[in-house]
Amino acid sequence: MTSPxxxxxxxxxxxxxxxxxxxxxxSGALRRMIEEDGLRGMTTNPTIFEKAVGGSDLxxxxxxxxxxxxxxPAGIFEAIAVADVRQACDLFRPLHQATGGADxxxxxxxxxxxxxxxxxxxxxxxxxxxxxxxxxVMIKIPGTKEGLPAIERALSEGININITLLFSxxxxxxxxxxxxxxxxxSPRSASVASFFVSRVDTKLDPKLGKDMRGTIAxxxxxxxxxxxxxxxxxxxWEKLAKKGARVQRPLWASTxxxxxxxxxxxxxxxxxxxxxxxxLPPETFAAYKDHGAxxxxxxEALPAAKARLEALARLGIDLGQVTRELxxxxxxxxxxxxxxxxxxxxxxxxxxGAGA
Numbered sequence: 590m591t592s593p594x595x596x597x598x599x600x601x602x603x604x605x606x607x608x609x610x611x612x613x614x615x616s617g618a619l620r621r622m623i624e625e626d627g628l629r630g631m632t633t634n635p636t637i638f639e640k641a642v643g644g645s646d647l648x649x650x651x652x653x654x655x656x657x658x659x660x661x662p663a664g665i666f667e668a669i670a671v672a673d674v675r676q677a678c679d680l681f682r683p684l685h686q687a688t689g690g691a692d693x694x695x696x697x698x699x700x701x702x703x704x705x706x707x708x709x710x711x712x713x714x715x716x717x718x719x720x721x722x723x724x725x726v727m728i729k730i731p732g733t734k735e736g737l738p739a740i741e742r743a744l745s746e747g748i749n750i751n752i753t754l755l756f757s758x759x760x761x762x763x764x765x766x767x768x769x770x771x772x773x774x775s776p777r778s779a780s781v782a783s784f785f786v787s788r789v790d791t792k793l794d795p796k797l798g799k800d801m802r803g804t805i806a807x808x809x810x811x812x813x814x815x816x817x818x819x820x821x822x823x824x825x826w827e828k829l830a831k832k833g834a835r836v837q838r839p840l841w842a843s844t845x846x847x848x849x850x851x852x853x854x855x856x857x858x859x860x861x862x863x864x865x866x867x868x869l870p871p872e873t874f875a876a877y878k879d880h881g882a883x884x885x886x887x888x889e890a891l892p893a894a895k896a897r898l899e900a901l902a903r904l905g906i907d908l909g910q911v912t913r914e915l916x917x918x919x920x921x922x923x924x925x926x927x928x929x930x931x932x933x934x935x936x937x938x939x940x941x942g943a944g945a
Contacts, residue, residue, distance in 0.1 A: 593881030594874070595627035600885055601863030603692050604877070605630035607842070607870045609637055611647040614676045623684060626878060631677055632696040632751070632783075632842070632868045634729070635923055638670055639930040642937070649941055652934065656942040662935040663700075669934075670697060671720045678723035685725040690779065691835065696751040697721060698729035701923035704736060711739040718748045727751040727781065731920060732764050740764070744771035744778045751840070753783040754919045757912035758813050765820045768837040769829070776834035781866055785843040786810050786856045788915055794848065796906060803851050804897055807859045809908070811894035814839060814862055814887055821864075840866040845873045854881055862887040 594604050606619075606628055613619050622628040642648050648669055655665045677695040685693030699713040714728045728743065729751040730736050736752075744750050744767070752764050764782050772778065789806035797805070820826070821836045844856040844867055852858075853876040857867055861883045869877065901908060 592626060592878055593883055594878050596883045597861060597867070597877075597881070598627045598629060600861055600883055601865070602861050602883075603629035603838075603866045604874070605632055605694075605840070605866055605868040606874055607632045607634075607637070607868040609633045609673055609677060610641040610645070611673060612645070614673060614680065619677065619680050623680065626874075628874075629684060629692045630681065630694045630696075630866065630868075632729070632840075633670070633674065634698050634753075635701065635927040635930050638666065639926050639933060641673075642666070642669065642930065643933040649937065652937050653941040656938045662931040662938060665938060666930060666934050667717075667720070671717070674726060675721050675723055678721065678725050681725055682723070690724070694725050694727045694749065694751075694779065694781075695723075696727045696729045698753065698923075701731065701920055701927050704731045704733050704920045704924070707735045707739045710736055711742055714739065714743045714748060714750070715746075718743075725749075727779065729753045729783075731916075731923075732760055732782070733916065733920065737763060737767050741767040741771045744768060744780060745774040747775055747777040749779045751781050751783055753842070754916055754923075755782055755784045756789065756809075756915045756919070757909060758809065758816055759909065760912070760916070761813050762816060762820075765816070765837065769820070769825065772829055772834040776829060776832045779835055780837040781840040782837055783840040783842040783868070784810055784813050785915070785919065786841055786860070787843045787845065787847055788919070789911070791847050792911055792915060793901075793906070797904075801897070801900070803848065803855065805901055805908070807856065808894035808897040809912075810839075810841060810860055811887055811890050812898065814860075814865070815891045815894075817864075818888075836864050838864050838866050840868055842868055844868070845870045857881065858883070859890065860887060861885050 597604050674695050674697045681693035703710045717728050727749040730740050731754045732752040755761050786806045790803055793805050794802045817839050841860050846853050846855045857877055
């Protein structure tokens with residue numbers, strides 16, 4: 590019987606893993622997931638690295654060596670992250686080659702502290718792209734107002750970009766436009782647009798009646814997918830496709846279930862769709878492998894999704910305001926994780942340096 594994860598790939602959705610640790614890379618576990626489970630990519634962020642570095646001694650030898658070289662915590666973390674992402678890229682490289690460069694990507698995020706600084710974001714993206722030096726790395730940049738010009742410039746220079754922290758279809762429309770403008774100058778880049786899902790319900794559910802709880806996040810994502818299909822069709826896109834440009838796939842992020850009242854695949858099942866990615870934390874990945882039932886229903890769900898968002902507006906809830914707050918909170922959360930990560934690295938560096 591075909592694994593539900595492999596079936597996702599057959600239906601046009603790439604399951605990626607939202608997780609990384611050194612032992613996953615070195616134990617052979619990641620290779621087996623690629624070869625046996627249909628895993629097609631990986632995403633990372635400061636929170637993931639904080640848990641990886643702080644929760645084990647796997648990085649201690651590297652930290653000790655980097656301390657001896659005189660690196661500060663930020664430099665130590667970047668060196669560790671680049672090494673892990675480079676190794677993951679190498680494990681995904683056969684898939685990347687087999688798909689003609691369509692899949693097998695690994696994402697590495699610029700510092701979220703730069704989310705409001707266009708020039709520094711672009712500078713960091715270029716540095717990380719050069720440091721990893723792999724064709725299947727994607728540099729992750731928040732899709733903030735200040736991030737958009739950096740995203741467009743990086744894409745136009747041939748850097749693969751994962752645009753993260755997208756919550757609203759309005760901002761997503763601007764991300765699509767930035768991508769199209771970039772590939773009109775250079776069609777070499779690959780890109781995904783990471784549209785966050787479950788956090789919308791986490792914020793809205795306390796304000797909603799039982800019949801609407803757990804539905805707005807999915808409706809919001811379904812409408813975004815409708816926008817994607819419209820944007821990547823027609824004369825403008827066909828002209829770019831003939832030059833070798835690839836579609837910028839929507840990536841469903843934040844798809845773990847936060848509310849135990851919902852199924853553990855609540856945010857995966859309704860969003861199966863061609864030309865998309867779903868990045869799954871390990872628990873959701875395992876759950877979907879065990880009892881996922883993938884089929885594509887997203888297109889017929891679009892009218893009901895629009896009606897659901899209209900009903901939300903009639904309740905006096907401004908989804909635009911909600912998504913703006915979620916973006917601000919998301920940037921703040923990742924920045925706090927990054928600060929905590931540097932604190933953990935600094936503490937380990939001090940202890941390991943003293944013990945040298």
